[in-house]
Amino acid sequence: MTATKDMASHFKPLEDTDFEVRSLDSVCLNESHLVHPWWYNFKYLITGIAFGIILVKSEVISWFRIQEMFRFQSFHMYGVIGSAVIVGMLSIFIIKKFNIKTIYGEPIDLSAKKFNKGNIYGGLIFGFGWALTGACPGPLFAQIGTGALVVSVSLLSAIAGTWMYGYLRDKLPH
């Protein structure tokens, strides 16, 4: 049933504001029409474990590294993010060029993001938070894993912040 519904919302994006917000989040868009058993999700758990190890071992989760980045005292973080973007860009170029499919043979969907003022206002607010906590959302989880248990308070607060955004969304400029 969702397949037809999705198609309809693609053609009428202006009426379905939720679609707009979702497209900004790139969430619920790359939805596969294949139905997998829940344990297929373990491949994402393994991906996450690899990602978590890299975040810790490259010290991306370090409050000190984040301060050095924002104070231009070290190249490290710029090197990490810059080389990640270059590799990501090349990968997407190759995927598009050779029309590479998923392991299930589906075409890969790459959704376009639409600009709104939240990209700026929200971005600035997140920048403040990143400099204070020394963590973006991924590192919050990794920091807790390394034993910095107080960061679980930051995580709960981040969840509260996300909830507050959802609550105030209609009143905020977009």
Next chain:
Amino acid sequence: MEILTKPWPWYVAGPIIGLMVPLLLIIGNKAFGISSSLRHICAACIPANISFFTYDWKKEAWNLFLVGGILIGGIISAYYLGSTEPVVVNENLRAELQTYGVTDISSLMPVELFNFNSLLTLRGFILIVVGGFFVGFGTRYAGGCTSGHAIMGISNLQVPSIIATCSFMIGGIVMANFILPYILSL
């Protein structure tokens, strides 16, 4: 083994992080992004009839598995790949932090700032609680975080992601250089 326990250089870590983008696309048509997990947690636990949270979060469960993995990855690296040496911190930063009484660089987080007792101080409350709130509120308002915008979005040549990433950097630079010194002096 020593190569693994020492901090990994940027030219090893960065490209592997970049490979997360094609990996997630190829194994399941998923766009790399972490901050959405916070939204799914809201949708799962406290939707409160807010339209932003009333969607079928179970379809996005993969994202929760991903962040669960990040947490486990943190445990594995701390217990099996942990470095015993102090963190290398830029000399200027180290000297400045000393003036605020932050001298311990034995772990990746400054333990004098991030501990449960400091939650009861104004300084600790701002860093841990207010900072966390800004991360959650700001990423959702911006429509993504470092992974969704800076890495996935820019890799896909999305202009909104470039604008968002510049905003993250401006916000962080302003906070770290002009506001944080006052907070650390509290």
